[in-house]
Amino acid sequence: MLPLVLVGVVAVRHRTVLAEGVAQLRTAEWPWLLAAAGATCLTWVAAAVTRQGAVVQRLPALRLLATQFAAGAANHLLPTGLGASAVNLRFMAVCGVPLARSSAALALYLLAEGVARVGLLAALLLVFPGALRLGPLLPEGALGPLLAVLGAAALVAAGALVLVRRLRSAVGAFLRTALGEARSVHARPARALALWGGSLAFPVLQAAGLAAVGRALGLPVPATHMAVAYLAATVAVALVPTPGGIGSVEAALVVALVAVGSPVAVATAVVLAYRIVTVWLPLLPGALTLGALVRLKVI
Template sequence: VYVVFTQIQPAEMIKAVRDANLAMALVCVALGFVAWLGSAITLGVFMDSDKCNTIGLYCSQMASGFTAVSMPAGVGPAFVNLQFLRKSGYRSTAATAVMSAVWAVQGGTTIVLLLTIGLFTGRNTLSGMIPTNTLIMVIAIVALVVSAAMAIPPVRHLVTEKYLPVVKAYARNLVNVLARPKELALGIAGALVLNLATGLGFWAALMAFGYHTNPAETTFIFLLANTLGSAVPTPGGLGAVEAVLSVAFTAVGIPSSIAVSATLVYRIAFYWLRIPVGALAMKWLDMHNLI
């Protein structure tokens, strides 16, 4: 509650909306609905047709915007999707496998999209943001801790007898979900729609203030900055996303005033407006026993 209410800036939001081109601002809002469609496609293709309620599926993605207010980025959507899958008739292990497949496809698609756009645009931002030495140290420490824990007989027996069967069952379900080429291709297409819609949403926000940029480069910088900002454990990355987006786009030559205003318009469309819409979707799902 503290984070959400301290980040509400009604005067600045009203000014940003008033100064923005209404048509492009509405395009930004519309792209938010398209992003929901992309995430719904990725989740829906991994579900059995007899268990998939199309309206409920789309509403579950809308409800994710509501849960993002009270939970860190990523946690809210996972909670809603798992509940939706369970109410749709999936056991916990199968539901977790479907969710893991969705994460794998969305995460993999985002990485490939970043590398592809970065390669063709010539941006070296990605390589400069990867903390290579820190990453190697973290991996080494984790490997050392795991090795030391497995050297203790009681811990090793607990893992092999209690948790390993659960992991094997989960892995089997995950492999079965991902081993369907048609569904996998459609899932990747949905993830592309999600990523491109969110990236182009910021491009539309910049266009709303008369600043023309390359859509591909804007999407690339946005995905990088948004991923970094969303890693901060505040509701929906609130505060961190705004700061990182403003700094990132100012760093590539966009005037600070335009970068800040575009960020405000984008977050109104992709965060604040999703709260009432998501709340209504959550209510509909609850009424139909789908969450």
């Protein structure tokens, strides 16, 4: 809850900017907002394709797609994507996938999605090196402590693996299962294409949704620069464990859009509209779908 409290404090301190951003929403062009909604719907298809690509066993397509829609609502109950992971583990268990293999498939999905997102960001930065000014994204003197915390966490994890035998055995068994599952998936071209194609399509569609909202509100930033801002912000907030990224995503997106040349008020309006389209509008139907899938024992 601490990140949400901090975001609330920042929102109160900058309530004038927020109010100006909300006022900007009245100028939005609806056709572009509908395009953003369409891109959001396609992200669930991309997620379903990637989930299928991560497991050898064929999953029922319509139930898999409905599960991805419901997983979005579950994601807002637990931090850092744990809600969606739990829903998909339950779904694969109902489909008869053993826990070891479903866990390996989940790890492969997360790895592919992370590699695709970071790789896409790196490629865009190579093509558009001036698109993002990193200075405004990090407070002065914050990089050193951040790297120290990450290094300390890595050392603690490595020490735990070395000292705790049972943990070492469990991690070793999981890695063997995960590597075997990854080899099986990549031995099937259709599965490998679904895994990596869906992993690339997912962040592209999310960035396209943000670019469409930016056009709706007249954001004076090229679409490619908005895509860079989106990818940089989402990579950064992956380390902040708020449920569904609420608060942290909004803050990071505003900062990233300002870093690529947007006025603060327009950037705030774009982020508010984008999160309404991608998070708050699908939340209730997603929760109802989640409840229906539980009652029908799909998950």
